[in-house]
Amino acid sequence: MTSSPTTGDASSTTMPPRRRHGMRPSAPGEGSIKEKPGFNAGEDAAALRKAMEGIGTTEKTLIDILTGRSNAQRQLICKAYQDVTGRTLVDDLEGDTHGDFEDILVALVTPPAQFDCDEYIRATKGAGTTDRTLIEIFASRSNKQIKALSDAYLAKTGNSLIDSLKSEVSGDYGKALIALAEGKRDESANVDMAKAKADAKVLYEAGEKKWGTDESKFIDILSHRSIPQLRQMLVEYKSLSGKTLQESIESEMSGKLEDLLVAVVKCVKSVPAYLAERLNKGMKGMGTNESTLTRILVSRSEIDLLDVKAEYKKMYGCSLYSAAETSGDYGQTLLKICGEKD
Incomplete structure (x- = not known):
């Protein structure tokens, strides 16, 4: 991937990401499912x-x-x-x-990229599009995961993922989703402090300081800057405007575009925390959204599910294991994926 160029003046310093104002540095996650020793x-x-x-x-x-x-x-x-x-x-x-038990077992034996592809197809088939699923997938996946999903979609359907999306979504929301689905986020680990300040100023002037909002600036910066760079930009934005970027997005935008950009901001801060929130929403209210539980637990089981569990306990005061209001064989499968009680 090509990194965005940094400015060359003396005020532009490049430095490694660091902990600041509660922002957590990038760290490898830990899954709940490991390889079995002595496997046959x-x-x-x-x-x-x-x-x-x-x-x-x-x-x-x-x-x-x-x-x-x-x-x-x-x-x-x-x-x-x-x-x-x-x-x-x-x-x-x-x-x-049959039912949810069948769905979760099939999900477990499906390669990860193919599973994401299947979830994408499920979200876009029939009347209407399940935008919450699309938002979750494209806000939380890395460039590598999105490329694998795109390749799996092409192999399965003979069509490009981007062309498919263009027929499903429209407006600024569509532009933002497509920008994320192109998987062109900068992957540099360095943080350009001057650029973070400049981006914060651009977004402030495109939103809070402007009559009407220039959505294109938000879409471009949030879909292309690296995660460490965006974390620093969030700090600079709060310092400049006195509000968090999430608060500004929520006050300046509405509908699906607001939902998507807020999800991106949450994933910039912590993908596990964002997914913990998604799980909580999937389990509260009338009935449980089993497809959300299955998708998140299976797709993160070897990536960062233990981190998701830790965030869930921190955010909601109880363990994900005990909060999973499911029963029967499906419930037992979820609990096994979750791992030990915490």
Whole structure:
């Protein structure tokens, strides 16, 4: 990826990201699912086959194996299963399980990029678009994840992801979503202090200081600057305007564009905290949004789910494990993905 050029005058200093005003430095996350030592794909495939043969299905075996192996190991199990049976594991899971339990088991045996692709297709098919899902995916994924999603979409449909989005979304919201889906965010770890101040000034003058809002400035900066650079810009913005950038977006914008840009700002500060909030919203109110729980827990299980759990406990005062208001085989699968009680 090409980094945005920095200015060359003496006031522009480049320095590594640092902790400041509560901003957390980037750090590798930690998933709840690890590779299983002594893994044997053939043995696992045979155990899964046995669990689904005959009358009834041994759900515990399905849960224990599929939540106790990394996704890479699960792909080897899928291959071994098909080599022996001539059938795909996905087809047999869909034939022997149903509902949310089926959905989460299929999600577990799907490669991550393909799973994101499937979630994107689900969000855009039929009447209307599930914008909250699109916002969650494109606000929280890295360039690498977005490129993998785009490649998976092209392989599955023969069409480009960007062309698909252009037919689904419009207006400034559409422009912002497409800018994120292009995956062109600068990936430099350095922070240009002068540029952070300049960007904060641009956004202040495009929003709070202006009659009417220049949305294009917000879209460009929030979709292309690096995460460390944006974290520093948030500090500079608060210093300049006396309000947080999120507060300004919420007062200056509305609708889906506001939702998307607020999500981006939240992910700049902490993707795990943003996803913890999404999980909480998915579990409160009338009924549980199982598709949101499945998508977040499965997609983050090897990335930063332990961080999501920690943020959830900090934000809501209870563990994600205890808050998951689900039951049955689906609930047991969620809890196994979550890992130990905290």
